[in-house]
Amino acid sequence: MNLLIELFVSKATTLFLSVFSPTGALWIGITLCAYLFSLWVARKTNNNPFANPVLVTAVITGSAIVLSQRDMAAYQHDTAIIHWLLGPATVALALPMYAQWEKIRALGWRLVAAVAAGGIIAPVTAWLAVYAFDTPLAIQMTMLAKSITTPLAMEATKQIHGVPALAAVFVIVTGIVGAVLAPCVYRILSVTLPQAQGVALGSVCHAIGTAKALHMGEKTGALATLGLCLNGIMTAIVLPLLFA
Amino acid sequence: MNSFIQFLVGFILITLFYFAGELLVNLLNVPFPGTLVGLLLLLLFLFQRKRVPSVIVAGATPLLKYMTLFFVPAVLGVGVYWDDIAGSFTAIFIAIFFTTIVSLGVSAWIAQKLMAPVVSEEQE
Numbered sequence: 567m568n569l570l571i572e573l574f575v576s577k578a579t580t581l582f583l584s585v586f587s588p589t590g591a592l593w594i595g596i597t598l599c600a601y602l603f604s605l606w607v608a609r610k611t612n613n614n615p616f617a618n619p620v621l622v623t624a625v626i627t628g629s630a631i632v633l634s635q636r637d638m639a640a641y642q643h644d645t646a647i648i649h650w651l652l653g654p655a656t657v658a659l660a661l662p663m664y665a666q667w668e669k670i671r672a673l674g675w676r677l678v679a680a681v682a683a684g685g686i687i688a689p690v691t692a693w694l695a696v697y698a699f700d701t702p703l704a705i706q707m708t709m710l711a712k713s714i715t716t717p718l719a720m721e722a723t724k725q726i727h728g729v730p731a732l733a734a735v736f737v738i739v740t741g742i743v744g745a746v747l748a749p750c751v752y753r754i755l756s757v758t759l760p761q762a763q764g765v766a767l768g769s770v771c772h773a774i775g776t777a778k779a780l781h782m783g784e785k786t787g788a789l790a791t792l793g794l795c796l797n798g799i800m801t802a803i804v805l806p807l808l809f810a
Numbered sequence: 811m812n813s814f815i816q817f818l819v820g821f822i823l824i825t826l827f828y829f830a831g832e833l834l835v836n837l838l839n840v841p842f843p844g845t846l847v848g849l850l851l852l853l854l855f856l857f858q859r860k861r862v863p864s865v866i867v868a869g870a871t872p873l874l875k876y877m878t879l880f881f882v883p884a885v886l887g888v889g890v891y892w893d894d895i896a897g898s899f900t901a902i903f904i905a906i907f908f909t910t911i912v913s914l915g916v917s918a919w920i921a922q923k924l925m926a927p928v929v930s931e932e933q934e
Contacts, residue, residue: 570836601879619878624885631886638889645883651873652880654821656845657828658870660852661862676924684917691909699901705894709905713913716881721843731887732894736906738885743910751911757918761925766918770910773877799846806841 584646593636593644600626613781616746618774620738656717663795670792677765677792684769685797688713704729710805712736714798715772722802726809741774748778760785768793813868820869827852 584590604622611617631641642649670677689710696709708728711719719737720730744767752763760783767775768790779790831848856862888895895902 570833597879597882601876601882620881620885623879623882627882628886628889631889638886642883642887648880649883652877652884653828653832653845653848654824655873655877655880657824657831657848657852658873660849660856661867661870661874663849663853664856664862673925673928676928680917680921680924683920684913687916688910688913691913692905695905695909696898696901699898699904701898701901702894705898705902709902712906713910716884717845718843720884721845725841725843729891729894731884732891734881734884735888735895736902738881739906740910743907744914747911748914751915752918755915755919757915757922759922759926759929761929762918762922765921765925766914770914770917799849802843802846806843810841 580643580646581650584644587644589640590644590647593641594648596630597623597627597645597648600630613777616742618738618742621742652717652720656715659715659795659798662791666788666792666795669788670796677789678796680762680765681769681793681796682800684766684793685713685800688770689801703727705732707809708732708736710809711801712740713770713772714801715794718798718802719772722805725806737772738774741771744771744775745778748775749782761789764789765793768795769797772798816865816868817872818869820863820865820867821873822869823866824852824869824873827855 585594600623601619603626604617604619607622608614608617608619627641631638689712692709692712693706696706704727707726708723710726711722711728711733714722714737716734716737719733723733724730748763748767748771752758757763757766763782764779764786767779767786770793771778772794776787776790776794780787828845828848830851831846832844834847834851835842835844852866856866
């Protein structure tokens with residue numbers, strides 16, 4: 567218990583310093599400005615997946631860090647509060663999940679099986695690829711979490727001794743690849759059912775895929791939200807059980 | 811101002827669920843993400859109340875809407891690990907690019923096989 571309190575105090579101090587130190591305020595400000603700009607770009611380009619806000623903000627802020635020769639680890643320390651907000655935001659995913667509950671019940675096991683299909687095929691094929699190339703174990707472990715939403719992926723990779731920061735990058739690139747190419751893939755395989763298109767996008771390409779699905783239609787979007795939440799939960803439970 | 815207080819109360823409530831999740835995981839020493847346990851606790855709470863309290867909606871909406879912002883510091887962490895990525899670039903590229911396309915196609919195809927019978931009944 568004492569250890570927990572100590573942990574809590576040190577975490578709270580880090581967050582406090584992040585907001586109230588001059589460099590913290592400066593870098594949080596820069597990140598926020600870059601983010602507002604990225605939202606504007608996304609709106610102007612009609613939510614083109616390449617204009618993904620995370621990507622745009624990271625490129626702008628990253629350039630600012632490199633140009634000012636700031637240490638990347640110091641930047642992460644400065645913006646600890648932004649990172650911390652991922653926690654409450656992930657917990658808030660309970661709301662869309664609750665809102666979709668009736669649909670989950672109506673589709674029953676078929677939905678769970680469809681989500682599980684995406685949730686198993688994606689990490690297994692990705693892992694096979696990195697395994698075949700004999701990459702370091704930490705990268706192999708990280709690859710397993712690439713199809714679930716970033717905050718859960720980062721937590722799950724931490725549990726299975728992968729690299730959480732790498733997980734964030736893998737997850738986002740996966741989402742962008744899927745969102746850009748989904749219409750083309752669906753046409754080739756003649757997947758026309760909106761619900762099926764949605765489930766696959768949500769369970770393989772998480773939040774970025776879901777954003778794309780919402781653009782494709784209401785049914786597609788609703789099922790993508792389900793895929794996102796269900797697969798996030800299933801993967802985050804199964805991975806630590808298998809590898810922790 | 812009123813809506814700001816609503817947001818603040820909701821945000822604090824959600825944060826309490828988050829803390830409860832982290833605390834449980836730490837006390838019971840289980841290997842699950844604390845955020846996941848927090849999510850499930852909140853979900854249980856919503857089922858028990860049978861509706862979503864408006865302060866929770868007020869607290870959650872901005873968090874969900876601007877969630878993409880919170881990823882940025884984590885993504886920039888890639889700078890710290892760049893050497894690892896560069897070392898296995900081909901493998902990572904194939905793993906992310908090709909297998910994502912394949913899994914997306916295969917799982918959509920399976921989903922269509924599974925759901926087509928039920929969904930078409932629903933519409934007729």
